[in-house]
Amino acid sequence: MDSFAIFKVSASALEAQKGRMNTIASNMANINSTQTESGGPYRRKDVVFSTTSIDSKDPVPLQGVKVESVTESQEPLKKVYDPGHPDANKEGFVSLPNINIMEEMVNMMMASRAYEANVTTFNMSKNMFLKALELGRV
Amino acid sequence: MDKGFQILEQIIQTTTLRHKLLASNIANVDTPGYKAKDLPFNTVLKDQVMGLSRTDANHLAGSPVQAGVGDVKDEERAPWEDGNNVSLDTELSRMTENALLYEAGTTLLSKKIQMYKNALKR
Numbered sequence: 001m002d003s004f005a006i007f008k009v010s011a012s013a014l015e016a017q018k019g020r021m022n023t024i025a026s027n028m029a030n031i032n033s034t035q036t037e038s039g040g041p042y043r044r045k046d047v048v049f050s051t052t053s054i055d056s057k058d059p060v061p062l063q064g065v066k067v068e069s070v071t072e073s074q075e076p077l078k079k080v081y082d083p084g085h086p087d088a089n090k091e092g093f094v095s096l097p098n099i100n101i102m103e104e105m106v107n108m109m110m111a112s113r114a115y116e117a118n119v120t121t122f123n124m125s126k127n128m129f130l131k132a133l134e135l136g137r138v
Numbered sequence: 139m140d141k142g143f144q145i146l147e148q149i150i151q152t153t154t155l156r157h158k159l160l161a162s163n164i165a166n167v168d169t170p171g172y173k174a175k176d177l178p179f180n181t182v183l184k185d186q187v188m189g190l191s192r193t194d195a196n197h198l199a200g201s202p203v204q205a206g207v208g209d210v211k212d213e214e215r216a217p218w219e220d221g222n223n224v225s226l227d228t229e230l231s232r233m234t235e236n237a238l239l240y241e242a243g244t245t246l247l248s249k250k251i252q253m254y255k256n257a258l259k260r
Contacts, residue, residue, distance in 0.1 A: 118164060125161065128154070128237060135247060
């Protein structure tokens with residue numbers, strides 16, 4: 001049983017939430033990107049989390065979290081009439097990424113809250129350990 | 139030695155266990171399908187304290203009840219659409235409460251040790 005496994009749980013969550021923040025940042029940055037390496041306009045990306053066992057020998061079900069996969073949204077792209085755009089089709093419509101800025105903002109706030117909560121957890125665990133070290137000290 | 143040490147040890151052990159569970163819950167606040175876990179702390183502790191009152195020799199001695207992995211229960215809160223039922227605020231408030239109890243336990247244990255030290259001085 002690893003006493004310090006609890007810190008790994010919080011650390012895994014911090015890492016996962018940071019990964020989520022990264023995808024949100026690239027979504028925001030590419031809100032108008034009509035060309036990508038794989039061809040076609042940029043599509044909204046999202047992360048999928050899954051639990052991961054931190055210490056399999058520990059009898060307590062300690063479960064951290066990891067980014068299982070990054071998915072690409074298959075929602076329809078936005079169509080905007082702009083005949084002068086180099087990526088416009090014959091009818092003059094341009095396909096823009098299927099990103100909704102409000103949705104991204106809400107996601108970002110949720111990621112940030114979750115990150116904060118895990119920092120709080122980390123600090124609380126640290127204080128508990130420090131308190132245990134003070135036992136018996138006059 | 140009086141039973142105080144034993145009880146305080148139980149409190150510290152149980153709060154440590156519960157802290158781990160709550161930390162896992164908070165880490166998995168956005169994991170689809172995750173079910174929040176908790177330890178029904180009050181009943182566990184009550185059994186322990188009740189075990190102390192033994193007024194007759196014929197009474198059964200209270201056996202120390204230790205909260206273990208077997209007492210861990212899934213939370214029965216209704217899940218979100220992704221099957222996750224962690225409520226961040228509930229978990230954080232529980233964690234604060236739990237950490238305070240832990241601190242109370244360690245403080246009392248320190249005081250107890252201090253008392254014995256004082257008694258041994260002269």
